[in-house]
Amino acid sequence: MLRIRTLSPLLQVALLLVASVIGPARAQQSPQQTVIQVENVRTEYARVLRAQPVYQTLRATAMVEVCEDGVPAADGEEKSRLARVVGAVKDALTPGKDAEEDATTVQPREGCQLVPTEREFQRPIAYDVDYVHHGVKYRSRMPYDPGDRLRVRVSITPIVSGGP
Structure with missing residues (x-):
């Protein structure tokens, strides 16, 4: 026993x-x-043929200052934008200013206007993996790129018929 x-x-x-x-x-x-034995299990390796990323597309809208010549404001002007925001906050907090003024809005420079610009970002969220194990091709969706080899679980269970 x-x-x-x-x-x-x-x-x-x-x-x-x-x-x-x-x-x-x-x-x-x-x-x-x-x-009756429940099942025989072991792990082996399969050869990865292809791992194709599956992307999620994200959209964001940003306000960009566009001047008369049609070119967006240069990145070097970022400090002046920040200075204008800080100045607007200071003006809103000083006594005697109109309370209806919005301190968070930035006024564009002369000859320029703020235009909403939509941007798209893509990030991989999964991978469609094609692989071969003992000459048979398989496809699985995985949360990561497995590389050249993929560890697979092999389970063998006999089919038991009703009688001898």
């Missing part, structure tokens, strides 16, 4: 479940004893 104390708790529960199912069935069957 097996010494149950030396087995892991998970294995103990599995053995008890199998014994509770097989016990009553064995009492009703013929004197022959039949034990």
